Amino acid sequence: MASGAIESFDNKARREFESLGRTRVYRGELLRHPVYTRVLHWTVALFFFLALFTGFGIYLPWLFRWFTPFFGGGPLSRQMHPWFGLGFVFFFGLQVLNWLAPMLWTAADTKWMRNVHKIVSNEEKMDPPETGFFNAGQKVQFWEIVGGCIVFIITGAILWGGAKYFGGTAVAVSYVLHDISALIMLGGIFIHIYQSTFGEPGTFQAMIRGAVSEAWAWTFHPAWYKQVTGRDPVQACEEARRKMEGRR
């Protein structure tokens, strides 16, 4: 019942946004992210960085006192931070609804995680054939942010209300958890940005234009490639290699 309502909401949103924007998919490419997903992603990113940067001024004001003036000074940073945070959690919440199905953990993900060192060290040129629309690393990042958002919402509400409503101890504990959650997310965002730009070239356009090359798809998400094209990813890769070598 609830999942049906979520699905119809998501479908409606995707349809509406498709009329607002466009996704060009050229020959040799696949549609990766529709307009709705991309708009959500960048809205979440915007609010994330606004909340992060205003949060810096609260986390270590002596280190970021040169920085807080960009947000109108310390007190205004402090005033806006919870609103930016709410925006981040709200739009990420929509993204959660949008991505819930492909983000569910599977046995293949556990296997992927056990071999993560081979992928990080570039030993395995291609992802294992079971890797679907999202790999296990992306799922970990996703669920970390879900957990982080829950921590942010609970501790953030306590910090926002303050000791007046929740008592000194609750605030003193909340601010530590709020900080730790932010630090984990900050560490994760470096990896996220790196992987989607320099780390795996060809990924960034998935969130910009919405399309990726077929080669990118069969390399990093073979099961997804197979699902949308019906072709075997390893064979497709070998074919491309032969073609490339024949041309030489």
Add this chain to the structure above:
Amino acid sequence: MADRKTLQADQISGHSGASPGLGMQRDLEVCKLIDTTTCIGCKACEVACVEWNDMPFQPTTFDNTYQTMPKTNWNFWNLIKFNEHQNADGTIQWLMRKDQCMHCADPGCLHACPADGAIVKYANGIVDFNQENCIGCEYCVSGCPFDIPRFNPMTKKVYKCTLCSDRVGQGLEPACIKACPTGCLKFGSKEDMSFIANERANQLRENFGFQNAGVYDPQSVGGTHVIYVLHDATDPERYGGLPKNPTIPWSYTVWKWLFKPVLGTFALFGFLGVLAHYVTSGPRMAQPEPPTKEETHG
């Protein structure tokens, strides 16, 4: 204090031996003594505080007590708390305690505050807020074991009793002291006030039958620069919620001074980590990679 030291006699004509008093220095730590046993609840100190600090008069909140309002406010720093306490033998004690900042030697607000220069503790023991540096995060409110700092929603900053640091800096007593008609408020060096307070507590124990009379100067916050004489020092809670054992939350000492900078650095290692990955392992390319130049190495 500088003037007092410069006017110490350094050399004296025709005087044998060392100059008397040279190098002597009075204890610089100030202290406010509040004797709850002689307070009559006249609220002159409340008025003097509002007057001197140029704050508007407030409408009182009537809650069937003599108290002006339930709690201190951002523009009302000095509040007499009234409590009708029933003793074990059925007799009633009408307790009055002047509630304000305690000016702790180890201030929880200062530990909690992340903003550079928003809270200072002077060498004379006064803990003062500099609102121009305050970012209004209200951490001090949760760090204070006495529930003193108050947030002003208009200016988005926090305020509290300054122990009239502006008056004390000029050699004057705080405004509340000046207004007190019974002498239950005293002001001087910490040493002197502790002496007077202990003498008074002795007197209460020996001559007035208050066996548990004592001085409230909680050592869990390193002592305070506002001390009380209480009829019953074993139960300060009855005086409008004076904590028996005030403590600073551990997160403001351990987390703030140790883990905050250390773990912040760790988060930056995320950046260094991906940089290191790029220069050592290099990017993962979509397969097949176009053959470029012939490899001559590795």
